[in-house]
Amino acid sequence: MLSIRRIVSIEDFENIRKEIRVGRDPNELIISVCTGTGCIALGARKVVEAFKEELEKEDLKEDIEIKETGCLGSCELGPRVIIYPDEICYFKIKPEDIPEIISKIGIKRRVVERVRV
Numbered sequence: 001m002l003s004i005r006r007i008v009s010i011e012d013f014e015n016i017r018k019e020i021r022v023g024r025d026p027n028e029l030i031i032s033v034c035t036g037t038g039c040i041a042l043g044a045r046k047v048v049e050a051f052k053e054e055l056e057k058e059d060l061k062e063d064i065e066i067k068e069t070g071c072l073g074s075c076e077l078g079p080r081v082i083i084y085p086d087e088i089c090y091f092k093i094k095p096e097d098i099p100e101i102i103s104k105i106g107i108k109r110r111v112v113e114r115v116r117v
Helices: 011-022 037-041 044-057 096-105
Strands: 028-032 062-068 083-085 088-090
Touching: 011 096, 028 037, 028 044, 037 044, 044 096, 083 096, 088 096
Parallel strands: 028 062
Antiparallel strands: 028 083, 083 088
């Protein structure tokens, strides 16, 4: 378990990031949705809800985790989503994009090119 500590350098940040990754299943599917201020303003809350609804509908709630994150950068391209472990980045996501994304990532792990940079 990670303890709370002060980050004073990039090296500190990288060490914490490595600790987190060591404890993570490298094959676990995680959908990270930026819920920073810019993405919230562009509809990230609705995107998170759409992901939750679609995972429930497709009976994938136990197989794919949704994580709300802080800013992922490129705020003008939000809401941003990253699918792990493959690190597939999506930009300008709308709730109506979610069924297609879920259908592609499920087990097959394909990419929706029209919302990817």
